[in-house]
Amino acid sequence: MKRREFITVVGGAAVVWPFAVRAQQSKVPTIGVLVVGVPGSETFWRLLQEALRDLGYVGGQTVRFEFRSDQGEVGRLPELAAELVRSKVDVIVTWFTPAAVAAKQATREIPIVMAVAGDPVANGLVESLSRPGGNVTGMSGVGAELSGKTLEFVRDMLPAARRVAALANAPDPFSKPFLEQVKLAASAVALQIDPVLIGNAGELDAAFAGMEKERPDAIIAQPSLPTRRVAQLALQYRIPAICALRSFADEGGLMSYWFTEVDLYHRAAIIVDKVLKGAKPADIPIEQPTKFEVVLNLKTASELGIEVPTAILLRADKLIE
Secondary structure, eight states, X not given: OOHHHHHHHHHHHHHHHHHHHHHHHTXXXXXXXXXXXXXXXXXHHHHHHHHHHHTTOOBTTTBEEEEEXXXXXXXXXXXXXXXXXXXXXXXXXXXXXXXXXXHHHHOSSSOEEEEEOSOTTTTTSOSOSSOOOTTEEXXXXXXXXXXXXXXXXXXXXXXXXXXXXXXXXXXXXXXXXXXXXXXXXXHHTTOEEEEEEEOSGGGHHHHHHHTTTTOOSEEEEOTTSOHHHHHHHHHHTTOOEEESSTHHHHTTOSEEXXXXXXXXXXXXXXXXXXXXXXXXXXXXXXXXXXOEEEEEEHHHHHHTTOOOOHHHHHHOSEEEO
């Protein structure tokens, strides 16, 4: 190579290399989001974007989002998760256990951050809370324990209650721990639990019609069910209904007992930020919520002729009138 050619090549490299570095540094990450399409998913999506924006991730500017919802059909989750994998997203954020399970089945390489899920150890999502292993980390919503806790409110609000129908979402792998925790909590407050497995949204109407023969004193619903329809049917059949999910009380359900969503999703966003900056999910401990809130729908209580004890009114963080 002639000396002049050598200088040209080296000089060209000296000019091109900084541009290549800047292009690499300016690569916009893509966050895939996979949710179970039940009421509350819209709130999650809004709060997650706000939390990420606070960390510098602005949609369309410093980050791209690929959002997927099963629209209330859990069976669609595997294909939606596969779509995100084919899109080569940098991380997948999931909302609710079925979404996390579908994402893990779709990929063992792309990091997965659970914004909320049931017991991730029991569901095989992680090896342990302190050292998840694999490609999954995030937040454990302790939903089963919350559902069990709501039974204490049933006993306090409806002291004459004896039988409670537990509506479980059969396709959701979390339905088993949900029923186990509900039964465990029920034994402590002398309540009988009648499990009612719901295979799909179309079975809800028939399930409520079937309760007319042996009418329960109350209903507790698993959060991943179409809770808006559950609340509507409960009012129609005049059965007090509770659910851990925060939006349930807004939809006409009697009450909810849920974690403080702003806090939980903000912490999930921080984990997403860590992953995008190179942290391995296997080394990021699973976090659990520490703040919870009771929401009571007084309008529904009035329609059902329930006189809410003063002690419960004082414990409520929000009253819907």
